[in-house]
Amino acid sequence: MLNEGWAAYWHKQLSDRESAQAIEVIDYADHNAGVLAAAPGQFNPSRWTTLLRHIEERWDKGRW
Numbered sequence: 001m002l003n004e005g006w007a008a009y010w011h012k013q014l015s016d017r018e019s020a021q022a023i024e025v026i027d028y029a030d031h032n033a034g035v036l037a038a039a040p041g042q043f044n045p046s047r048w049t050t051l052l053r054h055i056e057e058r059w060d061k062g063r064w
Helices: 002-017 022-036 045-060
Strands: none
Touching: 002 022, 002 045, 022 045
């Protein structure tokens, strides 16, 4: 399950580094929202990306 979160994390990291046209950013955001969506009461493994971003933020700030 962590693999899905790891993939979503890196998709976001790479999309932030690339210079993209506005339509590409909108297409990415639309697709990514669909990937990360979860029905109420269901677990979506791609949402692990939130935890991974939190870990990265804590590491960068020296709060590990």
